[in-house]
Amino acid sequence: MSSPPTGPGYEEKAETAETKAPEEQKQWAMAPAQPTAGTSGWLAFAGSLILLVGVFDIISGLTSLFRPDYFLVAAGELLIFNFTTWGWIWLALGVVQAAVGVGCMLGQVWARVAGIVLAALCAIGHIAFLAAFPVWSLLVIALSVLVIYALIVPAKTASA
Numbered sequence: 001m002s003s004p005p006t007g008p009g010y011e012e013k014a015e016t017a018e019t020k021a022p023e024e025q026k027q028w029a030m031a032p033a034q035p036t037a038g039t040s041g042w043l044a045f046a047g048s049l050i051l052l053v054g055v056f057d058i059i060s061g062l063t064s065l066f067r068p069d070y071f072l073v074a075a076g077e078l079l080i081f082n083f084t085t086w087g088w089i090w091l092a093l094g095v096v097q098a099a100v101g102v103g104c105m106l107g108q109v110w111a112r113v114a115g116i117v118l119a120a121l122c123a124i125g126h127i128a129f130l131a132a133f134p135v136w137s138l139l140v141i142a143l144s145v146l147v148i149y150a151l152i153v154p155a156k157t158a159s160a
Contacts, residue, residue, distance in 0.1 A: 048105065050151075054095070060133075064090060083132075086129060120148065
């Protein structure tokens with residue numbers, strides 16, 4: 001085995017921070033960062049929108065229960081069910097949607113999945129309710145489609 005050369009004519013140059021290239025100086029600090037969940041404005045938007053649609057459905061439910069004569073058609077002309085049944089459906093769906101909207105704004109994954117399912121159910125329900133309140137139903141269907149889009153677009157790890 002040979003030992004490193006030493007002696008009077010050999011001068012070992014110690015590498016200091018001044019003699020290293022800038023890339024080599026910072027190499028120790030370039031450890032890979034832990035992936036973090038990004039924030040998404042879409043989730044905050046979807047959460048607030050599903051909360052709003054939930055409030056709309058609560059209003060529709062209460063109107064169906066307490067003032068069925070408010071709507072344009074007779075109960076027999078609805079696609080399915082009567083106004084009392086629709087009132088309870090909209091009221092229950094609206095309360096659950098409001099809770100899911102809050103969950104979406106808090107970044108809960110379960111709320112995103114439930115929000116997609118509830119928005120689809122809401123859109124289908126408003127298709128059945130279209131004869132009773134056409135403009136309102138079309139508006140809520142459009143908002144439900146927008147909620148579905150806003151809940152699907154962000155990454156799975158994103159938070160509001």
